Amino acid sequence: MDDNRADNENGSANGDRNQQQEERPEESICFSGKTILAPMVRTSTLPMRLLSLRFGADIVYTEELIDYKLIRCQRVVNPVLGTVDYIDDQAVVVFRTCAEERDRLVLQLGTNDPQRALTAARLVAADVAAIDVNMGCPKSFSIKGGMGSALLTQPDKVYDILRTLVMGTGGKPITAKIRVLPSIEQTLSLVKVIESAGVTALAIHGRTQCERPKDPNRNHYIEAIARTATIPVIANGGSDEIGVHADIKRFRQSTGCSSVMIARAAQKNCSIFMARDELLPMDEVIKQYLELCIDYDNHVSNTFIH
Numbered sequence: 001m002d003d004n005r006a007d008n009e010n011g012s013a014n015g016d017r018n019q020q021q022e023e024r025p026e027e028s029i030c031f032s033g034k035t036i037l038a039p040m041v042r043t044s045t046l047p048m049r050l051l052s053l054r055f056g057a058d059i060v061y062t063e064e065l066i067d068y069k070l071i072r073c074q075r076v077v078n079p080v081l082g083t084v085d086y087i088d089d090q091a092v093v094v095f096r097t098c099a100e101e102r103d104r105l106v107l108q109l110g111t112n113d114p115q116r117a118l119t120a121a122r123l124v125a126a127d128v129a130a131i132d133v134n135m136g137c138p139k140s141f142s143i144k145g146g147m148g149s150a151l152l153t154q155p156d157k158v159y160d161i162l163r164t165l166v167m168g169t170g171g172k173p174i175t176a177k178i179r180v181l182p183s184i185e186q187t188l189s190l191v192k193v194i195e196s197a198g199v200t201a202l203a204i205h206g207r208t209q210c211e212r213p214k215d216p217n218r219n220h221y222i223e224a225i226a227r228t229a230t231i232p233v234i235a236n237g238g239s240d241e242i243g244v245h246a247d248i249k250r251f252r253q254s255t256g257c258s259s260v261m262i263a264r265a266a267q268k269n270c271s272i273f274m275a276r277d278e279l280l281p282m283d284e285v286i287k288q289y290l291e292l293c294i295d296y297d298n299h300v301s302n303t304f305i306h
């Protein structure tokens with residue numbers, strides 16, 4: 001654990017990567033020692049992201065946004081709401097953001113094509129702090145489209161997508177989110193490919209493509225990767241062991257990572273990000289969430305109370 005953290009904080013990456021960073025402009029978002037809201041489709045929308053930040057999350061991810069859908073959007077400044085909206089040709093708001101989250105927001109792309117990913121990334125780059133590529137989604141929509149966890153067994157494609165984004169977005173930090181492969185060795189080998197593309201951080205969900213939430217998270221895989229990685233590793237998959245805020249530290253320790261990404265525990269009650277012994281009562285969380293939904297005109301189909 002300490003090795004990974006020390007490397008990350010001292011920036012002591014391998015020689016190639018150091019060289020790469022020198023060629024790129026300054027990166028402003030740091031992924032070490034962070035507690036992060038995970039990407040969740042139809043959940044990690046603007047109200048949920050803002051509430052999580054106000055409760056104490058350091059970084060928030062958008063839900064997965066598919067590159068070809070984003071590319072069809074127009075960027076529109078919305079002075080009434082104080083937001084920037086990406087609106088498609090059917091007048092649907094595909095992505096809405098605002099200044100409050102700008103420096104802590106990671107936009108997650110669903111993609112299987114380097115050039116399309118780059119076009120989408122360039123479109124949104126000014127409004128986000130970093131761009132992530134989803135390489136973990138096991139849903140049939142993603143797999144059939146060659147996206148998400150379909151990428152885990154295509155290291156050349158993984159490299160092409162990430163390298164194209166790293167080189168083409170003017171220094172915007174690029175990250176990836178993966179699931180583990182069946183063995184630690186296979187996972188480590190994929191991680192090496194990802195690192196070599198020059199990404200800034202890597203989130204790892206400790207379940208394989210076939211495993212479901214009821215299966216145990218492979219914390220020891222994440223720990224093995226964090227020990228050797230040259231970039232910050234963000235541990236994910238621990239929601240079943242995170243009931244109160246203090247459990248985040250325990251998950252961090254058991255995975256050897258300095259950063260933790262939380263999905264279901266935050267979906268259940270996002271006051272999990274507050275540094276306090278107990279969660280806030282649900283009615284208080286719901287009230288604050290609904291106020292944000294109203295303030296930011298969140299579409300009713302994306303307004304969830306769990």
Ligand SMILES: Cc1cc2nc3c(=O)[nH]c(=O)nc-3n(C[C@H](O)[C@H](O)[C@H](O)COP(=O)(O)O)c2cc1C
Nearest residue numbers: 038039040041063064134205237238239262263264
């Ligand atoms: C409702 C829901 C939607 C999700 N959508 C995404 C997504 O858009 N992109 C992604 O990479 N993972 C997605 N995930 C997976 C989570 O980000 C996370 O990897 C997984 O739930 C394990 O973390 P946890 O134990 O903290 O829940 C989703 C999970 C849930 C429960």
